[in-house]
Amino acid sequence: MLKFLKGVVGGSGTGVKDLPYNIGEPYASAWGSWVHYRGTSKDDGAPVSIFSLSGSNANDGHLVAGRNGVKRLRTVRHPNILSFLHSTEVETLDGSSAKVTIYMVTEPVMPLSEKIKELGLEGSQRDEYYAWGLHRIAKAVSFLNNDCKLVHGNVCMASVVVTQTLDWKLHAFDVLSEFDGNNEAATGPMLQYEWLIGSQYKPMELSKSDWAAIRNSPPWAIDSWGLGCLIYELFSGMKLSRTEELRNTASIPKSLLQDYQRLLSSTPSRRLNSTKLLDNSEYFQNKLVETIHFMEILNLKDSVEKDTFFRKLPNLADQLPREIVVKKLLPLLASALEFGSATAPALTALLKMGSWLSTEEYGLKVLPTIVKLFASNDRAIRVGLLQHIDQYGESLSSQTVDEQVYPHVANGFSDTSAFLRELTLKSMLVLAPKLSQRTISGSLLKFLSKLQVDEEPAIRTNTTILLGNIASYLSEGTRKRVLINAFTVRALRDTFSPARGAGIMALCATSSYYDASEIATRILPNIVVLTIDLDSDVRSKAFEAVEQFLQLVKQYHEKAITGDTTGAATGISSIPGNASLLGWAMSSLTMKGKPSEQNTLTSSSTSAPIASSISNTSSDDVNLTPVRVSSRSDLTDLADHPPSPTSTDGWGELENGIHGEHDGDKDGWDDIEPLEEAKPSAALANIQAAQKRPVSVPKTQVSNSRPKSSLKTSKDDDSDLWGAPADPAPRSTSKPSTAKASRAVDEDDPWGAIAAPVPKSSSKSMNLKSSADDDLWASIAAPPPTTGPKPLSGRGRVTKAAAPKLGAQRINRTSSGM
Numbered sequence: 001m002l003k004f005l006k007g008v009v010g011g012s013g014t015g016v017k018d019l020p021y022n023i024g025e026p027y028a029s030a031w032g033s034w035v036h037y038r039g040t041s042k043d044d045g046a047p048v049s050i051f052s053l054s055g056s057n058a059n060d061g062h063l064v065a066g067r068n069g070v071k072r073l074r075t076v077r078h079p080n081i082l083s084f085l086h087s088t089e090v091e092t093l094d095g096s097s098a099k100v101t102i103y104m105v106t107e108p109v110m111p112l113s114e115k116i117k118e119l120g121l122e123g124s125q126r127d128e129y130y131a132w133g134l135h136r137i138a139k140a141v142s143f144l145n146n147d148c149k150l151v152h153g154n155v156c157m158a159s160v161v162v163t164q165t166l167d168w169k170l171h172a173f174d175v176l177s178e179f180d181g182n183n184e185a186a187t188g189p190m191l192q193y194e195w196l197i198g199s200q201y202k203p204m205e206l207s208k209s210d211w212a213a214i215r216n217s218p219p220w221a222i223d224s225w226g227l228g229c230l231i232y233e234l235f236s237g238m239k240l241s242r243t244e245e246l247r248n249t250a251s252i253p254k255s256l257l258q259d260y261q262r263l264l265s266s267t268p269s270r271r272l273n274s275t276k277l278l279d280n281s282e283y284f285q286n287k288l289v290e291t292i293h294f295m296e297i298l299n300l301k302d303s304v305e306k307d308t309f310f311r312k313l314p315n316l317a318d319q320l321p322r323e324i325v326v327k328k329l330l331p332l333l334a335s336a337l338e339f340g341s342a343t344a345p346a347l348t349a350l351l352k353m354g355s356w357l358s359t360e361e362y363g364l365k366v367l368p369t370i371v372k373l374f375a376s377n378d379r380a381i382r383v384g385l386l387q388h389i390d391q392y393g394e395s396l397s398s399q400t401v402d403e404q405v406y407p408h409v410a411n412g413f414s415d416t417s418a419f420l421r422e423l424t425l426k427s428m429l430v431l432a433p434k435l436s437q438r439t440i441s442g443s444l445l446k447f448l449s450k451l452q453v454d455e456e457p458a459i460r461t462n463t464t465i466l467l468g469n470i471a472s473y474l475s476e477g478t479r480k481r482v483l484i485n486a487f488t489v490r491a492l493r494d495t496f497s498p499a500r501g502a503g504i505m506a507l508c509a510t511s512s513y514y515d516a517s518e519i520a521t522r523i524l525p526n527i528v529v530l531t532i533d534l535d536s537d538v539r540s541k542a543f544e545a546v547e548q549f550l551q552l553v554k555q556y557h558e559k560a561i562t563g564d565t566t567g568a569a570t571g572i573s574s575i576p577g578n579a580s581l582l583g584w585a586m587s588s589l590t591m592k593g594k595p596s597e598q599n600t601l602t603s604s605s606t607s608a609p610i611a612s613s614i615s616n617t618s619s620d621d622v623n624l625t626p627v628r629v630s631s632r633s634d635l636t637d638l639a640d641h642p643p644s645p646t647s648t649d650g651w652g653e654l655e656n657g658i659h660g661e662h663d664g665d666k667d668g669w670d671d672i673e674p675l676e677e678a679k680p681s682a683a684l685a686n687i688q689a690a691q692k693r694p695v696s697v698p699k700t701q702v703s704n705s706r707p708k709s710s711l712k713t714s715k716d717d718d719s720d721l722w723g724a725p726a727d728p729a730p731r732s733t734s735k736p737s738t739a740k741a742s743r744a745v746d747e748d749d750p751w752g753a754i755a756a757p758v759p760k761s762s763s764k765s766m767n768l769k770s771s772a773d774d775d776l777w778a779s780i781a782a783p784p785p786t787t788g789p790k791p792l793s794g795r796g797r798v799t800k801a802a803a804p805k806l807g808a809q810r811i812n813r814t815s816s817g818m
Helices: 002-010 061-075 112-119 123-147 211-216 221-236 243-247 254-263 274-280 287-296 303-317 322-338 346-354 359-365 367-373 379-387 389-395 398-414 418-434 437-451 457-473 476-493 497-509 516-532 536-562 631-638 682-691 740-748 798-802 809-817
Strands: 021-026 035-041 047-055 084-094 097-106 109-111 160-163 168-170 586-589 595-600
Touching: 021 047, 047 061, 061 084, 061 097, 109 112, 112 160, 123 160, 123 168, 123 221, 123 274, 123 287, 221 243, 221 254, 221 274, 254 274, 287 303, 287 322, 303 322, 303 346, 322 346, 322 359, 322 367, 346 379, 346 389, 359 367, 359 389, 367 379, 367 389, 367 398, 379 389, 379 398, 379 418, 389 418, 398 418, 398 437, 418 437, 418 457, 437 457, 437 476, 457 476, 457 497, 476 497, 476 516, 497 516, 497 536, 516 536
Parallel strands: none
Antiparallel strands: 021 035, 035 047, 047 097, 084 097, 109 160, 160 168, 586 595
């Protein structure tokens, strides 16, 4: 029999050396003859608690009772009962005598008396914590008495321990025995090890060893008395020394006093059942108990209850004991979010509770949950993460952002919800500094290129602002390829005036990255035009920018006189204050992702030059003057073609990059270099539009065909194809470059232009306007042609006869019109 008990207790170890745990320092108190040690696992260093009990020989009464306690703790499982991990029994020689020791390993816990001193709670917070702890112990006692028909025998403060999450748990099962009240033949002691119980904790019938009365009493009679002893020790702050002290009720809360007296009734059958104590006691009806109870049964609640609870939780957390919120509620909340049982408002409460942690604890308890949530498909969760990214973004490591966070966040750039696209865009202000150059140039800039032609004006504006703010994190080559094209070709030509203003201020904020040549030839010509913009705010910014960039060029001029021309190659130092962060211009999107009236947001950065400069005019009040699109798109529209997709991989010199159809044939970040190529005749262009399919352009032209500067959108072109034109403007000879080979490459690899610039020999779209007078940008979009205007032939039918006969109906109509 002894060998069997040793085998049950021994577990997998046969000695201290074989115990897979390290024994640390002991606590000051423990139940009975046990010694409670701190400990750690040898495998992973996880904290544990180690209890040891020693005796002079294997038949020592304490050891026999200890083996009973180990066996009971191993077999009885409940959330409010101490969790068993491992046990072993060791026999050692102490001089000439032998010594037997039982080691029991459990989850890491601390004696209740020491934890109470450590917390130092007072007032209502102390009462709430005591209520929650007593609620836990009462549930454990109810489980033993009512469900298992077991009697603990010695419920007191020493038999209660506290976990790392501040949960109270019951242990000290050495006296634990089955209740045999139904066994009429039993005459001996029901509690075999009742001699271990202190006399001050014994009810009257147990002190008299009246086993007949005990068996005739309800199963909870002895342990209800023990709960009364625990309540007294808890509120008096002293260990019970005599049974008579239980009559002193001065320290007992009034809401608990009546139940306390019923627990200590002199008649065993009249003692209060712990189950009824839980259900009916007014003392347990407080915010802390109700909040933790709601979290523990969260899966049983419906979505409305969850949403209401989590919206109130941030304010409720301020009223609860801080230690309990951080160590108990926070882990419950994090777990609920990870496994999907909590709704999106819970994220606000999680971040608020996390702000009370130290940096190290925050990284261990909060950040892992946040990183996992980025993979959630719940749009509300994604919105919450992006709205609060400024609270935790700085705590994320660069590797975590680049490998785990950004791939999920990037999905928001192409989301159908405009509100989510805007939040994703703004989140890059925090995440972009932590991204690798490969991710920035290979992914982020592609998405920003798309957002600069987004249908939402606010998104286009804030994209420009973001580019200005993250310019310092781009490589030098990327800055050269991206910034000027993004700010001048797209932002300055946007139909939305705040977007044009943002482009001007972004250029000013990044002025240190441009050399004198770029300022003089590419920046100033584009800004000067805006000095006559319809919007007064844009005009004011344009004048300020012109003065700033002229001052930079003057600095270069002065350096050139003195022989120092390094500024031409390496960039000119910017004027102080221009490198400050640009504030977000506006936010006009609702949670549903639909555009609403766009109101200007006040910038959070007072030093940002753009913050006070963005127009306060709503989008409904802005006159979005339609700008004429390129000749190709005009013909396509006449032929009922769907609009061609916008270029999405670069900031090429697009005339119509921001217009309604977002048409663009340039894919890449390079500047435009117009090429001289043969031009199709006007008749042939009309034939192509009528057929709704591309037709190869012949390399040679009939000598008397009319060269054409650009195709007009008006229907007059159809009726006057052969009219004698007036003398063309000198720039009319530069033509849209639409080589088929270049288009084929762009369609196969739409992002190729980011990885490597398009070769200089590739054809590029210029989208010139019909006349220089109508288009302010015609003189800027492309260099002057290298050849003079070609002579135009007079009107005649010879050209028409020479054109390829492709069977289009439009030829017949034109012929009849003549």
